[in-house]
């Protein structure tokens with residue numbers, strides 16, 4: 364072997380070697396990425412199934428029910444849930460039944476008729492009640508909790524607990540809760556957690572996110588879209604007279620940011636969120652600063668003020684921070700205050 368061809372052989376060998384180890388390194392990187400979920404395909408029901416122990420893949424389609432008396436009540440409850448204003452909205456045909464003050468549907472916030480993970484799903488809700496409620500500082504029933512959303516999210520008044528409508532909604536919620544564990548504690552309950560940025564809401568960034576991403580459906584004026592002759596919104600309003608009032612959970616920046624992160628723009632799920640935590644936080648802050656109906660007697664909420672969520676936008680508070688800081692942050696120092704002063708660990 365000549366000296367030159369020997370060098371050539373060595374070069375070829377090193378080349379092959381680098382190629383070999385190079386591929387192994389690439390392979391290792393791929394395996395790591397894969398295990399971290401970088402290649403997960405979003406929104407397949409299989410992944411929700413394995414994640415949530417199957418609870419979301421059960422049959423929640425009321426169309427599969429027969430026409431027995433019981434089934435008809437459940438179907439009416441579902442109708443009330445997804446077409447709420449048609450039956451109990453301000454413009455329905457029976458004005459004595461105008462319990463809701465706006466034309467939102469329960470389904471606008473509890474998506475997929477209350478069966479979508481991280482959209483405050485109501486699967487298991489029947490087992491979760493009666494429950495201790497901080498806002499009233501007492502044990503509350505499911506009927507009282509529904510009326511909580513009636514008076515705030517729906518900007519309306521209480522539905523009588525004995526009414527046909529209340530009964531039908533509760534029967535529907537019982538039906539979607541029929542496979543839930545005894546304590547009603549299901550995966551995907553509530554909203555997707557976000558890392559709360561340690562800063563004030565950036566309102567101009569929130570406005571930019573709103574214009575770029577949300578206005579396509581909710582409108583530049585945030586008033587949504589309702590077709591002529593339709594009771595329900597195609598896209599619900601986010602503020603203004605037709606929206607939820609300032610006592611609603613959705614006006615709290617942390618709650619809204621979590622809802623938005625896991626559900627908006629419409630079509631995203633917890634598996635494929637599109638907004639960063641910062642975007643969700645800022646756009647939630649932007650929305651909550653807009654004008655909306657004002658609920659009376661809000662100062663009576665949370666008789667035990669220590670239980671008040673930190674981003675509740677109305678006083679009084681059990682801490683020295685300003686109302687403004689409770690509206691737009693920074694929230695982490697308020698959370699730290701409750702831990703230090705009351706040994707209460709707040710998450711919202």
Ligand code: HEC
Nearest residue numbers: 467468469471472483488508509512516517607612613618
């Ligand atoms: C504007 C949005 C919105 C609308 C509309 C709405 N809700 Fe809610 N609802 C919420 C939010 C947000 C929460 C969670 C509040 C919290 O974190 O304290 C909630 C909580 C609930 C709960 C308790 C859930 C749990 O896991 O403890 C029930 C029950 C409920 N809503 C029923 C209804 C019904 C029935 C309707 C229609 C009549 C309705 N909601 C309309 C936003 C809404």
Ligand code: HEC
Nearest residue numbers: 470471472576577580597598599600601623627628629646
């Ligand atoms: C592709 C259309 C679309 C886009 C884009 C979109 N939304 Fe929505 N949004 C909807 C629909 C539809 C609903 C009601 C869901 C239902 O009834 O199933 C909704 C509901 C909501 C709700 C709860 C109901 C209410 O009246 O407040 C909020 C809050 C919300 N969207 C915020 C946002 C924000 C913030 C963005 C931008 C980051 C956004 N949405 C982008 C279609 C959209």
